[in-house]
Amino acid sequence: MTDRKFLRYLCQFSLVMIMAGGLSACRDKEPTEPVVPSGKIVFNINHQVKDQPLKRNELIYSNAAGNQYLITDVMYFISDVTFYRNDGTKTVIGEWKDIFYIDENIPDTKTIQFFDKIPVGEYDSISFIFGIPQQKNQSFMFVNPPEVNMTWPEVLGGGYHYMMINGKWKNPEGFNQPFDFHLGIGQLYRDNSYNTDSIYAFVQNYFTVSLPGSDFTMKDQDTLSFQITMDLQQWFENPHIFDFNQWGGAIMQQQPAMQTVKENGWNVFSLKRNF
Amino acid sequence: MIRAASCKVLCIVIFLITLWSSGKLSAQDTVTRDTMYLKEVEVFGNNLNAYPVSIITPVTLNTEAIRDIGDLLRQQPNVSGIRKGGIAIDPVIRGFKYNQVTVLLNSGVKIEGGCPNRMDPVASHVESENISKIEIIKGPYVLKYGPVMGAMVNLITRLPHPDEQPGIHGEVLYGFESNWNGQREHIELAGGNNKIFFNVSGGYKGYGNYKTGNEVTCNSSFKRIYGSAAAGYMIKKNQQLSLSYTYDEGKDVMYPALPMDEQIDQTHIAFLNYSAQNAGRLWKSIEFQSYFSSVHHVMDNLKRPAAKKMQALATVDAKNTGGKLTGIIRVGSQNVQVGIDYEHIYKDGQKRMTMEMEMGGETFVSVKNTNLWLHALYNNAGAFAEYKIPVKGIDMAAALRLDYNQASSCDTFKLVKNGIHYFDETDSKSLNVSFSLGLKKQIAGYWYFNAAIGRGTRSPSMMERFIKLMPVQYDAFDYLGNPGLKPEKNQQADASFDFVHPEMGTFSVGGFFSLVTDYIRGEIIPPSVITPSTQGAPGVKQFVNTDLVYLKGFEATYRSPTEKKWELLLNAAATYGTEPEAVKYIVSDGQVTGEEIVKNDPLSEIPPLEVAAQFSYKLLNNTLIPRMNVRLVSKQNRISQSYGELETPGFATAAVSATYTPFKFASLIAGINNIFDTPYYEHLNRRIIGSMERLYEPGRVFYVTLILKF
Numbered sequence: 001m002t003d004r005k006f007l008r009y010l011c012q013f014s015l016v017m018i019m020a021g022g023l024s025a026c027r028d029k030e031p032t033e034p035v036v037p038s039g040k041i042v043f044n045i046n047h048q049v050k051d052q053p054l055k056r057n058e059l060i061y062s063n064a065a066g067n068q069y070l071i072t073d074v075m076y077f078i079s080d081v082t083f084y085r086n087d088g089t090k091t092v093i094g095e096w097k098d099i100f101y102i103d104e105n106i107p108d109t110k111t112i113q114f115f116d117k118i119p120v121g122e123y124d125s126i127s128f129i130f131g132i133p134q135q136k137n138q139s140f141m142f143v144n145p146p147e148v149n150m151t152w153p154e155v156l157g158g159g160y161h162y163m164m165i166n167g168k169w170k171n172p173e174g175f176n177q178p179f180d181f182h183l184g185i186g187q188l189y190r191d192n193s194y195n196t197d198s199i200y201a202f203v204q205n206y207f208t209v210s211l212p213g214s215d216f217t218m219k220d221q222d223t224l225s226f227q228i229t230m231d232l233q234q235w236f237e238n239p240h241i242f243d244f245n246q247w248g249g250a251i252m253q254q255q256p257a258m259q260t261v262k263e264n265g266w267n268v269f270s271l272k273r274n275f
Numbered sequence: 276m277i278r279a280a281s282c283k284v285l286c287i288v289i290f291l292i293t294l295w296s297s298g299k300l301s302a303q304d305t306v307t308r309d310t311m312y313l314k315e316v317e318v319f320g321n322n323l324n325a326y327p328v329s330i331i332t333p334v335t336l337n338t339e340a341i342r343d344i345g346d347l348l349r350q351q352p353n354v355s356g357i358r359k360g361g362i363a364i365d366p367v368i369r370g371f372k373y374n375q376v377t378v379l380l381n382s383g384v385k386i387e388g389g390c391p392n393r394m395d396p397v398a399s400h401v402e403s404e405n406i407s408k409i410e411i412i413k414g415p416y417v418l419k420y421g422p423v424m425g426a427m428v429n430l431i432t433r434l435p436h437p438d439e440q441p442g443i444h445g446e447v448l449y450g451f452e453s454n455w456n457g458q459r460e461h462i463e464l465a466g467g468n469n470k471i472f473f474n475v476s477g478g479y480k481g482y483g484n485y486k487t488g489n490e491v492t493c494n495s496s497f498k499r500i501y502g503s504a505a506a507g508y509m510i511k512k513n514q515q516l517s518l519s520y521t522y523d524e525g526k527d528v529m530y531p532a533l534p535m536d537e538q539i540d541q542t543h544i545a546f547l548n549y550s551a552q553n554a555g556r557l558w559k560s561i562e563f564q565s566y567f568s569s570v571h572h573v574m575d576n577l578k579r580p581a582a583k584k585m586q587a588l589a590t591v592d593a594k595n596t597g598g599k600l601t602g603i604i605r606v607g608s609q610n611v612q613v614g615i616d617y618e619h620i621y622k623d624g625q626k627r628m629t630m631e632m633e634m635g636g637e638t639f640v641s642v643k644n645t646n647l648w649l650h651a652l653y654n655n656a657g658a659f660a661e662y663k664i665p666v667k668g669i670d671m672a673a674a675l676r677l678d679y680n681q682a683s684s685c686d687t688f689k690l691v692k693n694g695i696h697y698f699d700e701t702d703s704k705s706l707n708v709s710f711s712l713g714l715k716k717q718i719a720g721y722w723y724f725n726a727a728i729g730r731g732t733r734s735p736s737m738m739e740r741f742i743k744l745m746p747v748q749y750d751a752f753d754y755l756g757n758p759g760l761k762p763e764k765n766q767q768a769d770a771s772f773d774f775v776h777p778e779m780g781t782f783s784v785g786g787f788f789s790l791v792t793d794y795i796r797g798e799i800i801p802p803s804v805i806t807p808s809t810q811g812a813p814g815v816k817q818f819v820n821t822d823l824v825y826l827k828g829f830e831a832t833y834r835s836p837t838e839k840k841w842e843l844l845l846n847a848a849a850t851y852g853t854e855p856e857a858v859k860y861i862v863s864d865g866q867v868t869g870e871e872i873v874k875n876d877p878l879s880e881i882p883p884l885e886v887a888a889q890f891s892y893k894l895l896n897n898t899l900i901p902r903m904n905v906r907l908v909s910k911q912n913r914i915s916q917s918y919g920e921l922e923t924p925g926f927a928t929a930a931v932s933a934t935y936t937p938f939k940f941a942s943l944i945a946g947i948n949n950i951f952d953t954p955y956y957e958h959l960n961r962r963i964i965g966s967m968e969r970l971y972e973p974g975r976v977f978y979v980t981l982i983l984k985f
Contacts, residue, residue: 097802097867098802099803115868140643140808141806142806143628144807151641153634154641252634
């Protein structure tokens with residue numbers, strides 16, 4: 001065999017090998033999915049007290065019960081954001097992420113750019129769950145800050161706080177007393193001791209918020225922006241007046257107090273389209 | 276170049292053995308009392324192999340300040356390593372890494388590391404002081420040691436051997452390294468006669484934290500203690516039986532680039548070897564080997580700031596059992612090697628996470644236990660044949676290997692969402708075919724041409740199949756195994772030219788092209804499906820098969836003739852890896868808002884072009900040999916966009932050392948690594964956990980090693 005012949009055979013064999021490998025790699029290629037006309041949606045979250053932007057750490061607010069209060073932190077989760085189309089179908093956000101953390105102290109969390117593409121069409125309304133639904137609210141599912149700081153103790157029901165509003169109110173003695181206005185899984189106790197050994201049942205306190213006036217039209221390649229506003233004052237009134245002097249600063253182990261907060265949550269949020 | 280020198284030595288040995296045996300061992304019935312049967316000797320290098328082989332010889336092992344075999348391997352061309360702490364550097368050969376590189380002990384013993392973060396790659400379970408030789412075979416060409424996909428590293432330990440003159444010999448080693456105030460001590464005793472023989476050894480290594488060239492203290496301390504005992508028995512003049520046991524323990528080993536540190540890692544390795552030469556008319560030799568290795572690995576984050584919020588503790592037990600039966604059959608004037616082998620892995624591990632919360636003056640504790648592996652099993656049975664034959668002036672070698680692979684796990688964990696079965700059925704089986712063909716031809720005068728092509732198939736590892744939420748790759752993501760993975764295949768071609776001249780030295784240049792199909796890589800799973808369980812992990816990725824990737828590269832080597840007083844060794848090597856289509860996630864304000872396809876994305880963790888030179892000179896009748904090493908490493912800007920890899924600047928380092936051997940029984944080695952205290956990091960060094968800061972290499976290190984033999 002001459003050298004030239006030898007090299008030629010070698011090159012041919014190598015080529016066949018590599019082509020065989022390439023062909024075997026291509027055999028499972030999946031067909032490309034058809035492109036559905038769609039657009040994107042962005043939420044900008046805004047926190048207010050009585051129609052005014054929230055000013056933190058200033059004792060300038062008072063609620064319907066007459067408590068003077070200040071706010072230091074506002075942190076909460078919303079989940080399962082849903083867009084209802086007028087043909088009866090709906091799009092539930094969750095292709096990428098389905099639980100969103102919002103924190104007044106972290107500006108990035110106040111803009112939610114949904115990964116999901118929203119199909120074109122006429123939409124009637126938007127809703128979301130305030131907090132995290134039971135099947136998704138699993139302990140240790142968040143291990144990184146800031147979400148991990150929302151952990152709700154296992155013995156009190158586990159999972160995560162739905163909401164933490166921290167601040168102070170002026171108590172009857174005239175002192176600024178801290179409050180932890182926290183919402184999460186509630187507990188039912190056999191007695192009034194709040195001893196964790198006497199817990200006999202847990203109560204899921206998450207609820208659905210339907211945003212009034214949230215109809216819109218989605219066009220192909222459009223990006224729509226909505227401003228979602230939380231009026232903190234509403235947590236303390238309508239339909240129930242929440243009195244810090246009655247419930248004290250910590251409500252995590254007081255289901256009746258959390259039930260009051262939950263029922264006050266129905267009109268805390270409003271929506272405005274940004275143009 | 277090391278390869279060439281060692282090859283020459285080996286060839287001389289083989290030649291002498293052949294001459295000797297032709298007169299004395301032509302038939303079993305002519306064996307005399309003085310005949311010593313040696314174990315099979317494998318010869319690599321220019322003269323016989325068509326594929327690239329590097330050999331690290333005892334000379335190198337004795338002259339370097341070695342605390343870790345992975346660190347030593349990085350000195351070979353196109354071999355680099357992933358650094359996560361002070362030791363246990365994980366070898367990457369021509370861009371192949373993790374289980375794409377097969378690491379063996381004594382040509383057959385396998386070890387399954389316990390740590391899912393690869394704190395304990397295979398080579399970390401063996402101490403360099405117990406090693407007599409290391410073979411590095413690049414490419415999927417040698418198939419008799421088990422499935423090999425990208426490359427193979429064979430660590431040959433110091434085993435006892437028969438001795439015509441009964442006696443006991445010993446070796447004592449003491450080494451010290453400044454900077455990290457490291458000490459290593461080793462003692463070995465060997466003895467016996469021509470019937471029974473043994474060796475025992477043991478040692479300790481204790482290293483503190485090292486300082487980098489920019490005076491940053493790296494949390495890299497570790498302790499290791501080890502011991503081994505082996506004995507052999509000549510059943511007959513042509514049959515040998517040996518048994519070996521090794522214990523190796525790592526303790527308080529810090530890994531600043533991983534979310535946890537190693538609390539303890541205990542390894543037991545036992546193996547039995549039987550070999551018979553001239554076992555009949557048909558069988559030239561028969562060898563049987565069986566082994567058992569066990570790793571108990573415990574790691575935690577208790578010394579990390581993150582432990583204030585959440586403590587994590589993981590315990591893993593991994594056991595690997597196997598064996599092989601091989602033989603060389605005489606077929607006419609040629610030999611065919613055939614064999615069967617089997618490997619069984621058992622792996623089980625748990626992670627315990629504890630979170631403490633202070634609320635209203637009360638402390639609440641939440642605990643979560645998860646399985647990393649749950650009674651996971653992996654079985655691989657293989658059969659191979661290798662045939663070497665000269666055809667019209669061309670030395671040809673052909674090999675074929677078939678593997679039947681099966682794996683299962685007792686996992687109760689299921690992940691099925693929106694009709695997608697992410698983690699469900701854990702049983703999987705596959706039949707894998709691997710083959711290779713090598714050719715070598717003297718084309719003119721001192722010129723040789725070598726070519727090899729082959730296909731190496733490897734089944735997915737225990738980690739790739741069953742791991743649950745641990746950060747086991749380059750990026751910080753938690754990874755989820757995929758029991759449905761297909762085997763990964765490497766179709767590779769190598770070609771090289773060697774110029775071997777007795778006066779001018781040896782020059783070798785070669786290149787390779789590798790097409791990897793069903794390439795296993797990570798793909799992000801949306802947080803709506805699963806969230807990470809490791810602090811600092813931005814999300815979860817799952818191992819998936821991607822269509823294909825390709826790697827190409829070259830190695831060029833020059834070595835001066837060994838007869839000269841001066842010695843020069845030059846190396847240049849580079850690898851380029853590309854994924855034709857990769858998915859990159861678009862991140863805006865910390866949120867994933869979309870994805871895009873990146874065309875021809877470079878593969879992650881591929882080292883850049885490197886040129887190295889070593890010069891030495893023999894003085895005072897070879898009793899004093901000073902050496903100088905220089906490394907020039909280029910910038911790595913071919914980085915993976917899909918993995919969010921970072922660029923690495925180029926650097927240059929230099930080292931000097933000298934070996935002084937005033938007497939046959941004593942050697943003193945002293946040297947300085949990183950003379951100019953250069954602050955640098957290799958491209959494959961991981962990031963320090965919780966930051967974008969890269970893990971730097973040690974700054975200037977003075978070292979001294981004293982070896983006494985008796």
